[in-house]
Amino acid sequence: MKSTMKYLFALMLVLMLALAACGSPDETEEGGSDADENAAEDNGDELYSIDDFSNIKTNEGEAIEGGTVTFGLVSDTAFEGTLNWNFYSGNPDAQVLNWFDEPLLTWDENYVYTQDGAATYEVSEDGHTFTFTIRDNVNWHDGEPVTAEDWLFAHEVIAHPDYDGPRYGSDIRNVEGIEEFRAGEADTISGIEVIDEKTLAITYKEVSPSLVTGSIWTYPLAKHIFEDIPVEDMSSSPEVRQNPIGFGPFIVDTITPGESVTYVKNEDYWRGEPNLDGVTLRVINPNTVVQELQTGAVDMVSSFPVDQFPANADMSNVEFLGDIDRAYTYIGFKLGHWDEEAGENVVDPDMKMGDVNLRRAMAHAIDDTTVGERFYHGLRWNGTTLIPPSHPEFHDDANEGLVFDVELANQILDEAGYEDVTGDGFRETPEGEELVINFASMTGGDTAEPLAQYYVQSWREIGLNVDLEMLEFNTFYDRVEEDHPDIDVYQGAWGVGIDVDPTGLWGPVSPMNYTRWTNEENTRLLREGVSSEAFDLDYRAEVYNEWQQLMVEEVPAFPTVYRAVLSPVNNRVHNYAIGDGTGVYRYQIAVTQEDRLAAE
Known part of the structure; x- marks a missing residue:
């Protein structure tokens, strides 16, 4: 069985070079020209x-005063345009937002809030306020x-009950009095006190290490602009879509x-006047x-397809971060x-994928x-x-997860009663009914x-009839979010937050828990994992190790791959970094020449 699997996988790799698809914002496997693909094939064995x-970024040369850069938002589809942190839901809009708005608190390389942001903070002795x-x-x-x-x-x-964004989750609910406010039982949020124009006190119900590693909502909303707009209309208003405002290093012009x-x-800008005169953000197709x-x-891009890196590793005018x-x-x-x-x-007990044995086998x-x-x-x-x-402190590297084992997958299905009773090569349900599994994936690069076809073929190899539908980013998440039948x-x-707490995706009241x-x-x-006891790092790690094992056993989902981020940056650019806690900020970006610097 395994040898057959390897053959099919090799066949898929050959077919891959003949197929083309478009890119998506979260899946960063964008394609290039035919020449690029051939080069990738030539370098296919290099790891x-x-x-x-x-x-x-390594700074080369001397920076000039002023200048502009162009940032490429790599996507096969338009960005949605919900340009306010309080309402946005997709990574493309976040890429637009990052240039003109920011959180009030910043964090270090260990994902802990610092005192270096647009706001500072003090914590009460009991940790609640x-x-x-x-x-x-x-x-x-x-x-x-x-x-x-x-x-x-x-x-x-x-x-507010009319709020239509995705932010009313467990973190916000931890604010004292906010649930009563939402339910209409109170006119104000009792746990938030405005002390003076620039000072705010927030009291949280549960004391948790997450309060200093990401669970505080740090994005203000300009009241003087939005207070007269009905809440249900805010996310679609011109103030969000056409004329967004922030307090970041750059201002939206057009x-x-x-x-x-x-x-x-x-x-x-509060940190100081930016070095650049301006920035242009353009959506660029993954194929270009x-x-x-x-x-x-373009001087830098939101994402670079790692599958295309070997063919372009020696591009002379960029440095790959x-x-x-x-x-x-x-x-x-x-x-x-x-x-x-x-x-x-x-949870609906009659869902098609409700049998943990079926999920484990897949x-x-x-x-x-x-x-x-x-x-x-x-x-x-x-x-x-x-x-x-x-998050190395909490990732359980001793947990092997659900290892690749086709024989075990077949055995699990056999013992669970999934048999091919009609002789068509596909298993029926334990009740003898036809089983067709509908699989949705996002479009992407090459x-x-x-x-996605490889996954389908892998599942067919163990007798499961799986139909694939490829959807562009916005349609994909619309359907997943609405629990499309x-x-x-x-x-x-x-994307995991700076706080390791998995509740945002897997919590009982998280709207993003799409399973x-x-x-x-x-x-x-x-x-x-977010209790007061979890201030003890060893205790928190132990809890999350137990949680990771629970998810391996219950399999509401399973990870496929962890990911490297590659970011090519033009050699004319100074003061650019990716990742967290680098101490390099966007207002510091500069260029050594105004003209484009092309590859030799």
Whole structure:
């Protein structure tokens, strides 16, 4: 059986070179020209390691005063244009936002909030109350000060019953009095106090290490702009879509919806006047990303396809930066639905994928070590648990996960009663009914569809009849979010926050828990991971090791690959970095010459 599997996989790799697909924002396997693909084939046996890269740009030459850069947002689809942190939901919009807005708190390389951001903080002796002070020189782009009222207003909007964004999750609910405010039982949020124009105190119900590693909502909402807009209309308003505002280093000048944004420098930026005069962000198709970089048409990009790195590793006009991504790709199983009224995930026992044996067998059928080597040249690698190695204190590297074992997968299905009773090569359910599994995946570069087809073929190899549908980014997540009945299994990607707490994706009241799975043990462990006891690092690691094992056993989803981030940056660019806690900020970016620097 394994030899047959290897043959089919080799066949898929050959077919991969003949297929083309478009890119998606979260899946970064974008393609290039035919020449690039042939070069990739020539270098196909060479493996790389993320350890070979730096995440901070080497400065070459002397920076000039002013200048502009062009940032390529790599995508096969337009960005949605929900340009406010309180309402956005997709990575493309976040890429647009990052240039003109930012959180009030920053963090270090260990993902702990520092005192170096636009606001500082103090913690009460009992750990429940945080008092934040916004710096006096932090102003919105229209010159109005960013105030404590703006920070309070953001919480009030997110907690409003008419709020249509994804932020009302467990972190926000931890604010004292916010659930009563949402339920209409109180006119104010009792746990938030505006002390003066620049000072805000927030009291949290549960004391947790997450409070200093990411679970505080740090994005204010300009009250003087939004207070007269009904909450249900805010996310679609011109103030979000056409004329967004922030307090970051650059100001939005013009927007071509879904296609491009031009920014001018914010001379009043609180850290100091930016070096650059401006930035242009353009959506570029994955199929042209290499050409855009070679010609110098873009100076840096949101993502570079690691499958194309070997063919372009020696591009003369760029330096490749690299880092371990705070993300993983995963296969998720639809196991319930979202109860909008109750605001919680509900497991439906009659769902097609409800049998854990079926889910476990599908996980064992996948060889992601080979996927990482053949599709990604070692720059993606086999995922074992649902906490990635970007958080080494909590990733359980001793847990092997659901290892590739086709014989075991077949044995599990046999013992669970999935048999081919009709003789067509596909197994029926234990009740003898036809079993057709609908699998949805996102479009991507040259690898996206072949990779999805590989998963389908792997599952067919163990007798499962799986139908694949490739969807572009926005359609994919619309259907997954609405629990579309035509999706039983999906391939998604999840960006882990600076806080390791998995509740945002796997919690019982998280709308982003698209599997809709939860149980008492899951809830208990997630709660213990953010309890006061979890300030003990060893205790928290032990809890999350137990949680990782629970997810291996229950398999609401399983990771496929962990990911390296590669970011080519034009040699004319100074002061650029990727990753967290580098101490390099966007206002510091500079260039050594105004003209494009093309590859030789």
